[in-house]
Amino acid sequence: xxxxxxxxxxxxxxxxGEVSAADLHVDGGRIVGVTPVADDPVExxxxxxxxxxxxxxxYVEPHVHLDAALTAGQPRWNRxxxxxxGIACWSERKPMLTREDVIERAERTxxxxxxxxxxxxxxxxxxxxxxxxxxxxxxxxxxxVRDVIGLQLVAFPQEGICSFSGGEELLAEAAxxxxxxxxxxxxxxxxREDGVRSVEYAVELADRHGxxxxxxxxxxxxxxxxxxxxxxxxxxxxxLRERVTASHTTAMGSYNPAYAHKLHRIIARSGINMVSNPxxxxxxxxxxxxxxxxxxxxxxxxxxxxGVNVAFGHDDVMDPWYPLGTANPLQVAHxxxxxxxxxxxxxxxxxxxxxxxxxxxxxxxxxDEYGVRAGGPASFILLPATDGYDAVRRQVRPTHVVAHGRVxxxxxxxxxxxxxxxxxxSEVTFSPTGGPxx
Ligand code: FE2
Numbered sequence: 001x002x003x004x005x006x007x008x009x010x011x012x013x014x015x016x017g018e019v020s021a022a023d024l025h026v027d028g029g030r031i032v033g034v035t036p037v038a039d040d041p042v043e044x045x046x047x048x049x050x051x052x053x054x055x056x057x058x059y060v061e062p063h064v065h066l067d068a069a070l071t072a073g074q075p076r077w078n079r080x081x082x083x084x085x086g087i088a089c090w091s092e093r094k095p096m097l098t099r100e101d102v103i104e105r106a107e108r109t110x111x112x113x114x115x116x117x118x119x120x121x122x123x124x125x126x127x128x129x130x131x132x133x134x135x136x137x138x139x140x141x142x143x144x145v146r147d148v149i150g151l152q153l154v155a156f157p158q159e160g161i162c163s164f165s166g167g168e169e170l171l172a173e174a175a176x177x178x179x180x181x182x183x184x185x186x187x188x189x190x191x192r193e194d195g196v197r198s199v200e201y202a203v204e205l206a207d208r209h210g211x212x213x214x215x216x217x218x219x220x221x222x223x224x225x226x227x228x229x230x231x232x233x234x235x236x237x238x239x240l241r242e243r244v245t246a247s248h249t250t251a252m253g254s255y256n257p258a259y260a261h262k263l264h265r266i267i268a269r270s271g272i273n274m275v276s277n278p279x280x281x282x283x284x285x286x287x288x289x290x291x292x293x294x295x296x297x298x299x300x301x302x303x304x305x306x307g308v309n310v311a312f313g314h315d316d317v318m319d320p321w322y323p324l325g326t327a328n329p330l331q332v333a334h335x336x337x338x339x340x341x342x343x344x345x346x347x348x349x350x351x352x353x354x355x356x357x358x359x360x361x362x363x364x365x366x367x368d369e370y371g372v373r374a375g376g377p378a379s380f381i382l383l384p385a386t387d388g389y390d391a392v393r394r395q396v397r398p399t400h401v402v403a404h405g406r407v408x409x410x411x412x413x414x415x416x417x418x419x420x421x422x423x424x425x426s427e428v429t430f431s432p433t434g435g436p437x438x
Contacts, residue, residue: 001043002027003405008037009050009382011372024055026378029405034374048400048407053382054391055372058119058401059329060359063214063247063275063313065156065321066106066123066141067097067134072318082287083219087158089320094129102137107145109317112327114148115409117381117398120370121149122214122363124156124183127174128164135174148403152363154214156183161198163190168201175209182206184215186227187251196230203234203244212243212364214275219248221285221296223255229263232270241271245362247313248277249298250285260299264306273362274308276300277315278339279332280322300340304350311359312336312351329355333392345389352388378405384413 004026011022011034023041025033041047072078074093078085106123113121125138135155142151155174161167161184175182184202186195199215206213213235218225228246235244246267252260267274276298285296303310312332316322333351337343342351360370372380381398385391401409416428 001045002032003044004046004048004378004402004407005041005044006048006050006055006382006400006402007041009053009055011055014371014373021052022055024372024378024380026402026405029378031372031374031376031378034372046407048382048402050382050400051384053384053399054386055380055382057356057360057370057372058379058381058403059117059355060311060363060365060370061113061118061121061314061327061329062245062311062359062362063277063315064109064121064123064327065125065316065319066109066121067102067125067138068093068319068321069109069317070105071320072323077323078320080287081283083284083321086284086319086321090126090158093320094126097129097133099133099137099140102134103141103144106138106141109327110141110145110149110151112317114401114403115411116326116328116330117383117401117409118327118329119149119379119401119403120152120360120363120365122152122154122181124154124214124216125179126158127155127170128157128159128167130166130170132170132173132177135177135179139178147406148408150363150365150369152180154181154183155179156216157185157198160185160189160194161201162194163188171202172205175205175211179211181212181214182209184213184217184231185219186215186230187218187220187222187225188216195227199227199230199234203231203238203240206243207238207240212245213240214245214247217246217249218251219281220251221254221288221294222251225251226259228252229266232267232272235272236270242273242309242361243364244270245273245275247275248281249274250281250296252298253285253294253296255299260302264299264302264308267303268306268308272308274298274300274303274310275313275362276310276336276340277313277332278336279325280315282335282339283322295339297339300336301342301347309358309361310354311362312354313359329359330391330395334395337392348392349388352392356388379403
């Protein structure tokens, strides 16, 4: 008898793209069989009726700050809406951090992520706090949530590496304590030279410890902020390449076309990943502009066209930089389609990949960790949707979230009863084939 049978779902072949109806056999945390839908199903400890839903790999969150999550308004609200006031609010909140406080908020946010169908998360954690209390707490959280969510931690020097007293040593200490990724924030350093040196330091440190790099890079509406060229070049020359990610790069939304053209080539050649955080960038950037007011979003469409892997991240969930957020990558994809004008049929489908497979590539998830196939991990979601386009359009919630072979969340699809004049009351459901069902 197998642990779990998920009956009558649609599965997309990863190579051919073909979709077929199937039963998923799950045992020991792995998918042990993908078979045609059987009239006489095998015996299983638990049976889930898929009802024709789409069984797809989970969402992947490539960029969030769990140490700051759910602190919006503590000790005060960010009134100007700038990145800079956000950093000021956070530096007032930081001295109040305790291990229990960080663990409670981080785990609550991760439970929201799981309920929304997200089973892999990369979180930055501020290490410009000599006590490193948030880092130690999140290292503990990484272990505590392991059975549901794979959590990667980035040592994030919020207040700088070279321009912050003790910054280099704190980053090195975070590497020793067991983070997965080294961060940087070159545009926040005091000088261009400090910014360049901070990137070099981060890449060398990561290389020495066998870690990845994910830098907050050029998160400013300053067309002179040009650190992504440094990061991409260091990634290529060190050989770290696809193990490196540039996050935000909002200054690219202000670069002149000639420089942008040159830069696309440097980035594509380097093999690095890019993460755009459209909800938060729309909110934080453009704050110093009169009209016309910039969107403050990196060149997502152009980077994709240049063959660069680009993913969408949430960035903040109710913290000093962003007062909203529900830890739902599908919402990020929806906002991202608008913010980046990725709104053709195929482009909308691409935005779904930007919160699933493209984000998985940012985290470096291998075939043994991600994908719905025989022999693959039994970590997937059931979406009552035809495809990514349909899911993004209707913001469909997963009916089931399965993590390591165990059902960890269920959400019945909502049903609205419509009392339309001169018609019998009818149920308006949203069918898997796309539109309102009545
Ligand atoms: Fe961020």
